Amino acid sequence: MPHTGLLRHDQTLFRDPDVFEPTYLPEHLHHRDAQVQEIAFLLQPALRGGSALSAVLRGLPGTGKTTTVRRVFAAITEETRRVAPVYVNCRHDHSALAVYRSIFRQVCGYPAGRHLDEIKQGIAARLRDRDAALVVCLDDADELIVAGIYNTILYQILRLYEKWDVRKAGVFAVTSDLARNLYAEADASVRSVFHPAEVNFPPYTRAEIREILADRVRQGLYPRVLPPPLLDRIAVIAAGEQDVRVGIDLVRAAVLRAEKDGRRRVTHADVTAAARTVMAPGLNSRIAALSAGERTLLSWIAERSSEGGDMASGAVFEAAQGYLAVGKTTYHEHLKRLAEAGFLDLVPRTGRGREVRLRYDATEVAAACRSPDRTPKTPDRV
Numbered sequence: 332m333p334h335t336g337l338l339r340h341d342q343t344l345f346r347d348p349d350v351f352e353p354t355y356l357p358e359h360l361h362h363r364d365a366q367v368q369e370i371a372f373l374l375q376p377a378l379r380g381g382s383a384l385s386a387v388l389r390g391l392p393g394t395g396k397t398t399t400v401r402r403v404f405a406a407i408t409e410e411t412r413r414v415a416p417v418y419v420n421c422r423h424d425h426s427a428l429a430v431y432r433s434i435f436r437q438v439c440g441y442p443a444g445r446h447l448d449e450i451k452q453g454i455a456a457r458l459r460d461r462d463a464a465l466v467v468c469l470d471d472a473d474e475l476i477v478a479g480i481y482n483t484i485l486y487q488i489l490r491l492y493e494k495w496d497v498r499k500a501g502v503f504a505v506t507s508d509l510a511r512n513l514y515a516e517a518d519a520s521v522r523s524v525f526h527p528a529e530v531n532f533p534p535y536t537r538a539e540i541r542e543i544l545a546d547r548v549r550q551g552l553y554p555r556v557l558p559p560p561l562l563d564r565i566a567v568i569a570a571g572e573q574d575v576r577v578g579i580d581l582v583r584a585a586v587l588r589a590e591k592d593g594r595r596r597v598t599h600a601d602v603t604a605a606a607r608t609v610m611a612p613g614l615n616s617r618i619a620a621l622s623a624g625e626r627t628l629l630s631w632i633a634e635r636s637s638e639g640g641d642m643a644s645g646a647v648f649e650a651a652q653g654y655l656a657v658g659k660t661t662y663h664e665h666l667k668r669l670a671e672a673g674f675l676d677l678v679p680r681t682g683r684g685r686e687v688r689l690r691y692d693a694t695e696v697a698a699a700c701r702s703p704d705r706t707p708k709t710p711d712r713v
């Protein structure tokens with residue numbers, strides 16, 4: 332791509348647009364060595380010809396659970412046929428038939444028929460032929476709980492060996508809901524065969540997110556399209572959201588905006604506008620879900636924060652007295668709820684008390700509090 336003048340309509344800033352797609356599997360997995368090792372360790376017995384082990388994988392959205400499992404599964408598939416790793420997205424496949432059809436397609440290599448028993452029989456026959464142990468990753472397994480089939484699916488997969496004379500299967504149940512205990516959700520008959528190890532995926536730090544994004548930018552964009560300070564800014568926003576996916580979406584949206592205007596470089600304004608479209612819908616609907624009291628307090632905190640006021644929790648309470656009719660207990664309950672809902676952090680201070688720190692741009696929050704059902708208006712800055 333030439334580097335002078337405006338972009339022609341047939342030119343693009345994307346060297347490889349696929350790397351910004353949700354289904355893209357990155358070549359290099361950053362900062363997940365410990366988790367890769369734990370999963371590889373759990374697969375060892377099956378690789379040596381024994382039973383597969385199970386695990387529960389936990390971590391907030393965008394902490395790399397899916398990517399890590401898919402990377403390890405891809406490596407196994409290249410290496411051996413003694414383990415049959417299968418990935419099921421339970422958001423898409425949340426009926427028993429859909430789950431088994433997905434398993435069948437991946438184990439057998441062609442689409443399944445319509446009858447559940449025949450599908451299970453087909454899976455078992457292929458596993459026996461290959462002398463392979465089945466390992467099923469149930470991503471977003473919570474969806475199976477909601478659909479009321481979590482226990483049935485686990486029970487049937489984990490006891491497949493009894494009925495069909497195959498090696499014992501393993502299940503990797505994945506959740507991004509940290510309040511959910513996928514082991515406790517299993518009933519007694521399942522727990523007698525489900526002894527999952529727990530693999531945790533902590534949120535990435537800002538520096539880690541920046542590194543992941545820098546890698547993606549190097550692969551997906553032409554040089555100099557995204558200036559480093561803007562990449563820093565995007566990493567800060569994504570780290571605030573504790574979700575690398577937000578960063579990837581922001582890069583793509585900002586570059587598309589520059590491309591649409593025929594420019595060769597992303598600007599601050601592009602990132603601001605991208606942040607509005609990528610994050611505002613979520614912010615608005617979450618603010619709309621707050622109680623009136625919580626929303627009023629959040630709006631007050633946003634205004635105080637944008638004016639540069641003292642954000643010590645006690646100072647915020649004192650200052651709010653002339654404005655909000657809340658007692659201390661209610662104030663602390665509201666604060667706790669706002670922190671749990673991810674709008675702010677309560678950061679311990681040296682000395683006493685805690686500091687109230689907004690996770691979002693204060694102007695965005697104040698605007699969204701005023702009209703939670705509409706996209707907030709923000710000045711053109713990042």
Ligand SMILES: Nc1ncnc2c1ncn2[C@@H]1O[C@H](COP(=O)(O)OP(=O)(O)OP(=O)(O)O)[C@@H](O)[C@H]1O
Pocket residue numbers: 352353355356357359360361362363390391392393394395396397398399506507543575576579
């Ligand atoms: N360590 C990493 N290295 C490179 N890319 C990563 C890494 N972790 C996450 N990503 C990228 O971030 C995005 C989100 O990752 P992923 O889907 O694996 O997260 P998740 O924890 O499964 O999220 P969810 O719970 O919402 O399904 C993907 O585009 C993925 O490629």
